[in-house]
Amino acid sequence: MLFMLRIDVTLPPEMAQAEKDRLRERENARALELIGEGVLLRIWRIVGRVANFSLWEAPTLEALHDKIGSMPMFPYMKIDVTPLINHPVTEAADARNGRPPRR
Amino acid sequence: MLFMLRIDVTLPPEMAQAEKDRLRERENARALELIGEGVLLRIWRIVGRVANFSLWEAPTLEALHDKIGSMPMFPYMKIDVTPLINHPVTEAADARNGRPPRR
Amino acid sequence: MLFMLRIDVTLPPEMAQAEKDRLRERENARALELIGEGVLLRIWRIVGRVANFSLWEAPTLEALHDKIGSMPMFPYMKIDVTPLINHPVTEAADARNGRPPRR
Amino acid sequence: MLFMLRIDVTLPPEMAQAEKDRLRERENARALELIGEGVLLRIWRIVGRVANFSLWEAPTLEALHDKIGSMPMFPYMKIDVTPLINHPVTEAADARNGRPPRR
Amino acid sequence: MLFMLRIDVTLPPEMAQAEKDRLRERENARALELIGEGVLLRIWRIVGRVANFSLWEAPTLEALHDKIGSMPMFPYMKIDVTPLINHPVTEAADARNGRPPRR
Amino acid sequence: MLFMLRIDVTLPPEMAQAEKDRLRERENARALELIGEGVLLRIWRIVGRVANFSLWEAPTLEALHDKIGSMPMFPYMKIDVTPLINHPVTEAADARNGRPPRR
Amino acid sequence: MLFMLRIDVTLPPEMAQAEKDRLRERENARALELIGEGVLLRIWRIVGRVANFSLWEAPTLEALHDKIGSMPMFPYMKIDVTPLINHPVTEAADARNGRPPRR
């Protein structure tokens, strides 16, 4: 099952830069783990904002919820979760090109 | 250059079903062409709505604008265009796995 | 997988009453089928509006999308789909009472 | 009388984790009591957010107001209360299946 | 049980004046009946708009829903229903003045 | 002149409970005075929120503004003021029943 | 009593120009009458829109409501009514300059 997430991050202005850096580092490490687990497929940064779109795949909603909540920056995130299905047009294009279905 | 589009389609209720079908057919054919040109990378349907997210790649903003406007259902679409850049975390994951950078 | 839907229905004012009645009848018949299939679990009417909350269960997002789109009033609906998981508190209560997990 | 509640919880970022844990524990204990009293029927977590839908039953609006206000996290909640009635379709399905009317 | 309704009426501009007048007449007659039944307690017009606040009393949510839906202008109304309870301050004032509790 | 007020109260989370209680007590005492003066006619609590609807009567807008501003919780209130006039239907009902016009 | 109105006018696109002109003419004639009656004090057009701010004075809310409703374009208007009182600073300035209080 695929889901598109739109995440906007707001760190409190009073947080020290060192703490922000540490948080960012932990966030990126965790994201790499989630990619390794095949749960987080891709992230795209939104230009000019501290925000991103990301594509997730999860076998159950419980798994998706747990993985989202495991991100160290979760308490600072506003998250919109949109359930997705593949569009017949991209599926047709993959089939025509002999490509395995992509995410 | 990558762009995420969120498209919501609203066909007028008084449009005849046959005209809707013809429009849908032309829309899908045009989408396949745009995929063939490498401009439209993927489309995901949003569950429970006549709406989708899609990922586009274009060398110039003029090209992007022209391709979006060439969709037969364009007059019935509400479109949000978000410029994107790759996130360092997915780039790192691709590099680690020896994968070519994906879209 | 569970999903909460909030559906608001807007029939065009120029639609004849007989057509509205026929549409409503087909809508209710289809809803009964969806209940029979175990996809639509419950519907609650929102007091004072032509709107409702409904609880759905589906094995895949594709199945959910297809079932939602099969409702005869779909073209007149504004639909919000929210993915849900059971809350540990209601699960604990079911367990304590020796009840099978409810929906 | 049935009511659907949509609750979004926002804990202040400066609250210590231990205090958050204690508050969460008291919240869950109170929720179990409300289930035991038959006031709170079910809770569903909204995937990817600290938010939930919940179904309540109360004999009076005064009772409903008191029970909602008794939740330890009430001061941190944004709550929407929607009065509900059963939909004829789910009532028909229950009757046909010889099931007692469910909530 | 008390409920505050905020109703905004929008008649289609193409409706003939005679039809509007007939509709208005039926609406007022029905409102008088609802007052006679003790369901509709008071209506206040909002200055400068075709809109009103109204106070309703109903023994059940089903009764309230049916009565609201029985208004001839219902298809042209946008309605917000807010469940109410008496405030202790107005109750205290009534008690102090030896007045029966008012609505 | 009649006015409907919708008031939403937000006390800062860091305010001590004792201060909240004292403020609430002063607020209720002031509300009772305003009822005694015939300016505040009724208050209804909105179920599940720290919010209310209230009906006010004032001979001038200056008087209304002063009375609203005299509430101890005023700095913590978001207030919407809607000017009202009696609806002909409730006036007709009062006349028919030989009741003095109510507020 | 003073009131600020913000009025946005939307004429249906299918209305013939001659009808629009006749409506505009009647609207302006009625506005002149309202100025003559001292109810409508001033109108200011909002640059780049078919919209305006206007200042009204009325002895009662009933009178204000009737006068607003008497405008020929009323069915095509979206109107916000804001009750006003004079600010002590402009009153002080008028007093200091020996000017009669202005509107």
Place this chain on the structure above:
Amino acid sequence: MLFMLRIDVTLPPEMAQAEKDRLRERENARALELIGEGVLLRIWRIVGRVANFSLWEAPTLEALHDKIGSMPMFPYMKIDVTPLINHPVTEAADARNGRPPRR
């Protein structure tokens, strides 16, 4: 050139009353100066809120911007600036009455 400003003031709840009073005093003194300069024509308080409408006249946009920014409460204000022109109807009324054009 005329401009309508809608200003909403929000003072931080933690600001001491004495500081609020001093700020208010400075604000009123500055407003009187702006009236004396003919830049600020009138202010009307919005009933039941810490907000106002005000009418400004300035020869240039630079002058308007500087004068608005010179208000001591500027950092606590949310300001909407709407450019205005006189409406032909009030101009006609002034001409008919032999009044000099008013603001």
Place this chain on the structure above:
Amino acid sequence: MLFMLRIDVTLPPEMAQAEKDRLRERENARALELIGEGVLLRIWRIVGRVANFSLWEAPTLEALHDKIGSMPMFPYMKIDVTPLINHPVTEAADARNGRPPRR
């Protein structure tokens, strides 16, 4: 005086293509005239929408209002007008480069 306009155009779906083309042609011809008059400085199309930002210069608000209203597509436009002043940084850059102040 400078103004930024954000214009969104919505042509009615039932308008014939030939009429749309004629309207577009007249719109562009008028825009060229406005550029020739020095009122309309530049237009930028917004990618993926029938919308644009445009920079206008006008000696008076009356002139600006008239010019905006003279566009053939005006009845189909939603327009936001924002008064602008030059930013000291771009003025400094122009001065440093010996450039005449640009628009």
Place this chain on the structure above:
Amino acid sequence: MLFMLRIDVTLPPEMAQAEKDRLRERENARALELIGEGVLLRIWRIVGRVANFSLWEAPTLEALHDKIGSMPMFPYMKIDVTPLINHPVTEAADARNGRPPRR
């Protein structure tokens, strides 16, 4: 590639004036550098607000993102990025006047 940015700045009220001044100074110095690099083309202040429109040119989205993020006030900014293309009408006007295409 051209982009319009709408930036709203909100400095925390508790920040000392000296720190605000230092931040503003650094912001302006950085803006001058960005103009020197040809990335930031122009800035226009929005009258009556701490906000501006600005026109940017960048060869890639990555470059644009980096340059926006390099502004010292970035953490205090709410930014909307709109991709733009030149409008054929201003291009035609430039061509007719023998002007090089402007930004």
